[in-house]
Amino acid sequence: RKEVEQDPGPFNVPEGATVAFNCTYSNSASQSFFWYRQDCRKEPKLLMSVYSSGNEDGRFTAQLNRASQYISLLIRDSKLSDSATYLCVVKNQFYFGTGTSLTVIP
Amino acid sequence: NAGVTQTPKFQVLKTGQSMTLQCAQDMNHEYMSWYRQDPGMGLRLIHYSVGAGITDQGEVPNGYNVSRSTTEDFPLRLLSAAPSQTSVYFCASRIRGGGTLPGWELFFGEGSRLTVL
Numbered sequence: 001r002k003e004v005e006q007d008p009g010p011f012n013v014p015e016g017a018t019v020a021f022n023c024t025y026s027n028s029a030s031q032s033f034f035w036y037r038q039d040c041r042k043e044p045k046l047l048m049s050v051y052s053s054g055n056e057d058g059r060f061t062a063q064l065n066r067a068s069q070y071i072s073l074l075i076r077d078s079k080l081s082d083s084a085t086y087l088c089v090v091k092n093q094f095y096f097g098t099g100t101s102l103t104v105i106p
Numbered sequence: 107n108a109g110v111t112q113t114p115k116f117q118v119l120k121t122g123q124s125m126t127l128q129c130a131q132d133m134n135h136e137y138m139s140w141y142r143q144d145p146g147m148g149l150r151l152i153h154y155s156v157g158a159g160i161t162d163q164g165e166v167p168n169g170y171n172v173s174r175s176t177t178e179d180f181p182l183r184l185l186s187a188a189p190s191q192t193s194v195y196f197c198a199s200r201i202r203g204g205g206t207l208p209g210w211e212l213f214f215g216e217g218s219r220l221t222v223l
Contacts, residue, residue, distance in 0.1 A: 006148070096148050096149040098146065
């Protein structure tokens with residue numbers, strides 16, 4: 001079983017829509033969680049860390065559910081520039097999910 | 107402000123050839139790692155190192171060797187390239203230790219695209 005499971009999508013949403021991604025992890029002892037963003041043919045870059053209490057950064061909200069062992073990312077008011085692949089990361093040794101592809105359509 | 111530098115950016119090999127992908131970071135990061143990224147597979151951890159002289163295997167280590175003689179450098183060696191090793195390779199580094207504070211994330215190089223014929 002993979003350390004991190006993620007729905008690959010693709011998600012195609014209109015501008016202004018709200019979209020949510022989930023990611024499950026297998027190691028209940030995992031302590032740190034992140035969401036990375038990867039643009040086409042580029043390296044991944046940190047989008048946001050995920051804190052136990054949940055955290056928000058502008059239009060982006062990250063949540064952690066330890067009981068069910070999943071993390072989520074919510075994007076509100078989607079912009080064309082949000083089109084990318086979103087990767088969840090669980091830090092034991094930084095295992096990445098397969099990534100969820102998002103395309104925001106005009 | 108170099109960050110993580112990978113060379114070469116592109117490489118074509120024939121089956122059975124050997125080569126080394128270079129990775130250097132100038133942020134004094136103790137932790138360094140190599141990933142490969144294939145379509146539909148996400149990033150898979152090949153090898154990692156928590157400091158000079160220490161290396162360990164990740165999810166997909168077979169066919170790859172690493173060494174860490176200095177804090178700055180973490181080369182990845184393919185001893186006998188196979189077509190299954192055609193992929194995009196990313197090197198990444200970070201401060202050693204736990205936490206999610208700003209600056210504790212993984213910093214990636216721009217990637218090395220390898221094709222094995």
